[in-house]
Amino acid sequence: MNVTEFRSGLRDWLDRNDLAPGPDHSLDGQVAQLARVRRALYEAGWMRYGWPPAIGGFGGPAVLRAVLGEEVATRDLAEPGIYSMIEVLAPTLISYAPPALAAEMVPRLLNGSEQWCQGFSEPGSGSDLASLTTRAVPRGDNWVITGQKVWTSLAQYAARCVMLTRTAPGHGGITAFLVDMDTPGITVRPLRTMHGVDEFAEVFFDDVAVPGDRMLGRPGDGWQLAMDLLPHERSTCFWHRIAHLYTRLDRLLAETADPDDADLGAAYLALHTARCRSHATQRRLADGAHLGPETSVDKVLLATAEQRLFDTARDLLPGVMELTDSPWRTEFLYSRAATIYGGTAEIQRNIIARRLLGLGKD
Ligand SMILES: Cc1cc2nc3c(=O)[nH]c(=O)nc-3n(C[C@H](O)[C@H](O)[C@H](O)COP(=O)(O)OP(=O)(O)OC[C@H]3O[C@@H](n4cnc5c(N)ncnc54)[C@H](O)[C@@H]3O)c2cc1C
Structure with missing residues (x-):
């Protein structure tokens, strides 16, 4: 079709x-x-x-x-x-x-x-993901996992977790597993975001035995798995999010008393720019291209567009964000996370500077 x-x-x-x-x-x-x-x-x-x-x-x-x-x-x-x-x-x-x-x-x-979750980030390893310390050691036919994950979205609803563990030193010592969340030794503690939702959680692993056939790839493939996951996040997921943001732009146009405001034009332009970029990324993916660090540009454009849109909504709907419990308030607050999840804005700009523009170290 x-x-x-x-x-x-x-x-x-x-x-x-x-x-x-x-x-x-x-x-x-x-x-x-x-x-x-x-x-x-x-x-x-x-x-x-x-x-x-x-x-x-x-x-x-x-x-x-x-x-x-x-x-x-x-x-x-x-x-x-x-x-x-x-x-x-x-x-x-x-x-x-x-x-x-x-x-x-x-x-x-x-x-x-x-529902599943993604257990990558740890208390000491977010931007520097390769420093993660949650250990997996072989015991008979199992691997036994001990450590802690954090910011794990929807962990309290998840039946399984795609997670990264350390099985040896360095980038080549990271190994991924698909873990059943009802395995004995797993404790999930939801964390509340500033928009008032328990969206993510701390997840503790205390001698959690995982069958060897739940390993994703081979020992040491975890870093490559994490790198391969990014293109999916930065292509199809972004396309969905941009479609969502257009609905909010339309809603703002309908609700504001000042639909000719210049900031609305700037918000539209930022969103349209992100969409054009995402469209090009979708096409390259469809043509079989291997997506890499250039998708950091998509991430910066999308996060910028999202925050500009909700900043504009805050300015054009006086008091709504600050004084009401409307969805605008929730979504405005959540838009602040756009420059954090999936790799922070600073890290994306480091990648663009170092790997795309050749401007040297961080
Ligand atoms: C809503 C939300 C959902 C999330 N869901 C998940 C999930 O499901 N699974 C998961 O594994 N993780 C998830 N995360 C975690 C997310 O991936 C991390 O928050 C992110 O990678 C940043 O890591 P950190 O929080 O440890 O911040 P840190 O890495 O400690 O960074 C703190 C600050 O320092 C800056 N910084 C760090 N290093 C550098 C550098 N070299 N140069 C310049 N600036 C630097 C960062 O930009 C940031 O501003 C989620 C986060 C959010 C906000």
């Missing part, structure tokens, strides 16, 4: 099948709504296009997944950040897990029966 047929068939189906969220905007409600949307889209087949038949997909170009996420975001059917996690975790499993494990697990993520 080509993109045009897919999009028109999908739109038609979405017009006939009401997946609009209910009144519960809590995180519990959002996660339940996400599962409902995934299940319905999977059962109707839409969620299976663009994924390989080996994991139950219908095949076709990956760009169909970008189109699906764009429609979901444009109709506000699911919170885009948590919807898009699938685009990071499922391709990683497909590339690195033993084929039988990927075939068993990935459909559970696609069909909404499970």
Whole structure:
């Protein structure tokens, strides 16, 4: 199926099948709504296009997944950040897990029966991810994991975690596993964000025994896995988020008393620039290009556009962010995280300076 047929068939189906969220905007409600949307889209087949038949997909170009996420975001059917996690975790499993494990697990993520999380960051290792210290040591047929992760989004809802551990020194000593979150020895403590939501968590691992066949790749492949994950995050996920931000721009235009304000034009331009860049990235991905450090430009453009949009909303809707509990306030506060998650703005600019422009060290 080509993109045009897919999009028109999908739109038609979405017009006939009401997946609009209910009144519960809590995180519990959002996660339940996400599962409902995934299940319905999977059962109707839409969620299976663009994924390989080996994991139950219908095949076709990956760009169909970008189109699906764009429609979901444009109709506000699911919170885009948590919807898009699938685009990071499922391709990683497909590339690195033993084929039988990927075939068993990935459909559970696609069909909404499970939520997963990504355990990379640690208290001492965020930007400097390669310094992570959560240990995995072999014991019989198992690997035993001890250590702590932090900022693990949706860990309290997750059935499984794609996580990085240390099995030897250096970048080549990082090893990834798919860990069942109900394994004895795992403790999840939710953390509250400044927008008032327990979106992420600390996760403690105390002698957690993980079967050897849950290793993703081979010992030492974890750093490469982390690098391979970035292109997924910076292509399809960004496309979804940009679609979401356009809905907020439209909403702002409808609500402001001053739709001709120059700052609105600047916010539109920033968003459009991010979209053009993301479009080019999608095309390169479709052409089989290997995405690398140039996607740091996408990250900077998107985070800048998101924060400019919500800064403009704050200025044009006086008092709404500061004095009300409206969704504008929540989304304004969350937009501050755009320059942190997925690699901070400073780190992206270091990468652009060093690796793209050859300007020397940090
Ligand atoms: C909403 C949200 C969701 C997240 N979800 C997840 C998740 O699901 N899984 C996960 O593993 N992680 C997640 N994270 C964590 C995220 O990846 C880290 O916060 C991020 O990588 C930064 O690491 P840090 O917080 O340890 O900050 P640090 O690395 O300690 O950085 C602190 C400050 O120092 C600056 N800095 C650090 N090094 C340099 C340098 N060399 N040059 C210039 N400036 C520097 C940084 O830019 C930053 O401003 C999430 C974060 C947020 C905000």
